[in-house]
Amino acid sequence: MSTPRKGIFTFNLDYVAMFKPCIFASVAMMVGFAALFFTKGLNYGVDFRGGAEIQVRFTEVVNVTELRSSMEAASVPISSVQSIGDSENEVLLKVQSGQNEGDLNAASTMVGTVLNQKYGAGKFEILKNDIVGPKAGAQLRNAGFQAMAWALLAIMIYLALRFDVKYAPGAIVALIHDVTFIIGMFIITQKEFSLQTVAALLAIIGYSVNDTVVIYDRVRELEEASPNEDMNKIINRAINETMSRTILTASTVFIVCAVMWLMGGGVIQDFFFALTIGTVAGAYSTVFIASPITILFDRLGRKKAAQQATPGKAKAV
Secondary structure (H helix, E strand, O other): OOOOOOOOOOOOOOOHHHHHHHHHHHHHHHHHHHHHHHHOOOEEOHHHHOEEEEEEEEOOOOOHHHHHHHHHHOOOOEEEEEEEOOOOOEEEEEEEOOOOHHHHHHHHHHHHHHHHHHHOOOOEEEEEEEEEOHHHHHHHHHHHHHHHHHHHHHHHHHHHHHOOOOOHHHHHHHHHHHHHHHHHHHHHHOOEEOHHHHHHHHHHHHHHHHHHHHHHHHHHHHHHHOOOOOHHHHHHHHHHHHHHHHHHHHHHHHHHHHHHHHHOOHHHHHHHHHHHHHHHHHHHHHHHHHHHHHHHHHHHHHHHHHHHHOHHHHHHO
16 A cells, blocks of 8 residues: 655545535536526627727726717617726727628727717727627637537547546546536626637636546556555545645635736636636536546446456346
């Protein structure tokens, strides 16, 4: 038997006993979020639904409500107007997607006209005018979800080759759990789901699988040292011995992401919002999703091996 590893914190908890209620709660949550996805849906950003983003810097602080009212009075299809930056004189206007790119160009031109009429020339500067057509937005959206699917497949192959086939399904289900949780929170809060969010999801996938690999490494070491020991005990011991590392790593990442989310400004808030909740979801799923599924596949593997070793008894059953 290998010598137990000690961290700053010492744990001796029965995590296996918590698996059933945690899995039940997680399944209920994933079903609920899936229902929200098909009923309420995501609030796609300009990247994914098509539209225009116009960033304007004014010489003085402007009233966002009055600016929005002026745009609506001129029939400009504005979806949102928000202040950005520390100076409070920069505004981001988002134009809803039209039928084609020509409509968006016309709407962007109309924004400049309204600004000239209301504030006068020289009182503002258009810093950015990004236009994405509806068709291009749909292509970007599909490409984003495909990127996540390919990442999950690559991770599953990697885990199956590095460890054993029985480890891969638990890690993949845990990653799907994390992605579903983040998407569900974006549906509930109706924050914009954009390319930045996809980047955050891919980052969380990498972070979560790294956390899972740490526990899997310890499980493999304990299993090689005691091949006949019950997998429940091995999993429990592995989690207890790596929990100190999990807490320190997750806490550090969580604090940094939370500070950037709360104080980083409007441009990066949604990105770090996803990372903040993803850090919590990743730590949870490693212990309470990946581990019990690994136990399940270990039992199925042992049962299959026992049936192959005693074919006569298998037929009798």
